[in-house]
Amino acid sequence: MDKKQVITVLEEIGTLLEFKGENPFKTRAYANAARALEGVTDDLAELAANKRLREIKGIGEAISEKITELVTTGHLKYYDDLRATFPAGLLDLLRIPGLGSKKAKKLFDELGIASIAALEKACNENRLVDLEGFGKKSQEKFLEGIRQVREFSSRHLFHHTLEAASPLFEAVRRHPKVIRAELAGSLRRCKETIKDIDIVASCKEADRPAIMEAFTKLPSVRNVIAKGETKSSVLLEQGIAADLRLLSDEEYPYLLHHFTGSAEHNVAMRGLAQKRGIKMSDYGLFKGSKLIRCKDEAEIFAALGMSYIPPELRENMGEIEAALKDEIPELIEKDDLRGVLHCHSTHSDGANSLREMAEACKKLGFEYLGICDHSMSVAYARGLTPDRVKAQHKEIDKINAEMKGFRIFKGTECDILPDGKLDYPEKVLESFDFVVASIHSSMNMNEEKATARLIKAMEHPAVRIIGHPTGRLLLSRDGYPINHRKVIDAAVALGVSIEINASPHRFDLDWRYCKYARDKGMLISINPDAHSIDGIKDIFYGVGIARKGWLRKQDVLNTKSVKEIEKWFARKRK
Ligand code: DGT
Ligand code: CA
Ligand code: ZN
Numbered sequence: 001m002d003k004k005q006v007i008t009v010l011e012e013i014g015t016l017l018e019f020k021g022e023n024p025f026k027t028r029a030y031a032n033a034a035r036a037l038e039g040v041t042d043d044l045a046e047l048a049a050n051k052r053l054r055e056i057k058g059i060g061e062a063i064s065e066k067i068t069e070l071v072t073t074g075h076l077k078y079y080d081d082l083r084a085t086f087p088a089g090l091l092d093l094l095r096i097p098g099l100g101s102k103k104a105k106k107l108f109d110e111l112g113i114a115s116i117a118a119l120e121k122a123c124n125e126n127r128l129v130d131l132e133g134f135g136k137k138s139q140e141k142f143l144e145g146i147r148q149v150r151e152f153s154s155r156h157l158f159h160h161t162l163e164a165a166s167p168l169f170e171a172v173r174r175h176p177k178v179i180r181a182e183l184a185g186s187l188r189r190c191k192e193t194i195k196d197i198d199i200v201a202s203c204k205e206a207d208r209p210a211i212m213e214a215f216t217k218l219p220s221v222r223n224v225i226a227k228g229e230t231k232s233s234v235l236l237e238q239g240i241a242a243d244l245r246l247l248s249d250e251e252y253p254y255l256l257h258h259f260t261g262s263a264e265h266n267v268a269m270r271g272l273a274q275k276r277g278i279k280m281s282d283y284g285l286f287k288g289s290k291l292i293r294c295k296d297e298a299e300i301f302a303a304l305g306m307s308y309i310p311p312e313l314r315e316n317m318g319e320i321e322a323a324l325k326d327e328i329p330e331l332i333e334k335d336d337l338r339g340v341l342h343c344h345s346t347h348s349d350g351a352n353s354l355r356e357m358a359e360a361c362k363k364l365g366f367e368y369l370g371i372c373d374h375s376m377s378v379a380y381a382r383g384l385t386p387d388r389v390k391a392q393h394k395e396i397d398k399i400n401a402e403m404k405g406f407r408i409f410k411g412t413e414c415d416i417l418p419d420g421k422l423d424y425p426e427k428v429l430e431s432f433d434f435v436v437a438s439i440h441s442s443m444n445m446n447e448e449k450a451t452a453r454l455i456k457a458m459e460h461p462a463v464r465i466i467g468h469p470t471g472r473l474l475l476s477r478d479g480y481p482i483n484h485r486k487v488i489d490a491a492v493a494l495g496v497s498i499e500i501n502a503s504p505h506r507f508d509l510d511w512r513y514c515k516y517a518r519d520k521g522m523l524i525s526i527n528p529d530a531h532s533i534d535g536i537k538d539i540f541y542g543v544g545i546a547r548k549g550w551l552r553k554q555d556v557l558n559t560k561s562v563k564e565i566e567k568w569f570a571r572k573r574k
Helices: 003-020 024-038 044-049 061-073 077-084 090-095 101-111 116-124 136-153 158-174 205-216 252-260 263-275 297-303 319-324 354-363 386-402 426-430 447-459 484-494 511-520 534-548 562-570
Strands: 181-183 197-202 221-227 231-236 241-247 279-281 284-287 339-343 368-374 407-415 434-438 463-466 497-501 524-527
Touching: 003 024, 003 061, 003 077, 003 090, 003 101, 024 061, 044 061, 061 077, 090 101, 090 116, 101 116, 116 136, 158 181, 158 197, 158 205, 158 241, 158 534, 197 252, 205 221, 205 231, 205 241, 241 252, 252 263, 252 279, 252 297, 263 279, 263 319, 339 354, 339 407, 339 434, 339 497, 339 524, 339 534, 354 368, 354 386, 354 534, 368 386, 368 434, 386 407, 386 426, 407 562, 447 463, 447 484, 484 497, 484 511, 497 511, 497 534, 511 524, 511 534, 524 534
Parallel strands: 197 241, 339 368, 368 407, 407 434, 434 463, 463 497, 497 524
Antiparallel strands: 181 197, 221 231, 231 241, 279 284
């Protein structure tokens, strides 16, 4: 069992104990332990074998024994027994926005509600109106939440899907009989959420059965939905479906293009081909009955008189027109990034120390880190009081003096209060190199209010970047509604950047607005919002989203060098 799975088990134990009504110290111990593990880089099995788990801050005797059992046997009797005392659907209730464990427990104790379906029925039958702490409003909210959960559960987060797809794809690619293979579909296009995994590969016709046999027997396959010569579908342990399609190597480029999509892009491409008297299908490009031979995707685009379109742009959102005019931009690459902004440390709710975060960034080849711990009103995240800000700045000065060839910038993720004001007095704000301003509370706002709140914050001269502009959590919470264009226009006028929050739970600013911002002249910042050293790498998912949003190197703030960004931070704004 790996670290991620151990964390999930610990979190679930905490929740179940809360359901049981255990004392808060005990339940919180599990949540804290789970968080502590996030920051651990050593192998858990190794730590357990050497009896070194207790050295991790936040892991006591009892929990270290449980972790040991988990990593050595893959099971935990305590957890299995605990789960068995509750109905299986009870934990599902917690996926509904606004329904925490306290409320779920009450629904279970008083009305016997132990599944999403049961809650839906109870809401429709008005059975929550007389329950203390609930009412007509909560019924409506839960019904809306259930709708969202249902809609979302058919899709998966990008990183979860990629993690599930990678070993599968590697196995196909390395199969000795496979000639070419690629991950296609929405994964290749870097969509923010994914329905299923599409793999396409080429091989000799005689080799198809052996490859399909190997594919359907891969270790992460839970069950086989369909197995054929050219197409097989499986369901993975992670609950995600994956398709493999096999064709001859001559047909491969057309197949790859087709299954990369999007469907909208494909339809538009076919229409364009038709206008040129060419028929385009998943098997080829045909002039009459004659195949136009293309050895790769680039030749397909060339045959249609257009430049190559990177997969991320294939959404029929202007890329075909641009390619016809040879105006496809040179998109940003991972290597273009030079620094990392908006990360958290143990000063607020991060799992790793400032120095660990800085060293991890340096190891990844970055030149600087802009640390942005939470501001004082964000109590649940241990937001920094002005005194603690001072202490942090001292520590930063010390590390900066010691670390060669690397620079930490003093930042803050300063809360935007409900009235649009910032969460620190002027003097404190002035002490930072740069301020990221974000909304974390009172998120129930209409578009007008939310837009005004963000713009008000940007008007403060200390603000350099707006963090996660809509506050959305993909597949679990819609953000507050904002007028994107108004917010972007204001940011450009005020010289403020908006981030692409690169956490795969957010991807916020949405890629659909990036091109607009870029064309208006905004610098967009790609920020991992990392809460541990593992989280820093999320920045690379953000590059995929930025590419999807048509961004080039020159459109991204943290492609600047240390010197350049220092100047950009220090600049007086209008
Ligand atoms: P998703 O929903 O995240 O799985 O997104 P995709 O784009 O991976 O969609 P999927 O798996 O249904 O289909 C894979 C590709 O197959 C899609 O990107 C384009 C192609 N395709 C699917 N349905 C159609 C269609 O109705 N027309 C055309 N032209 N192409 C399609
Ligand atoms: Ca797909
Ligand atoms: Zn935040």
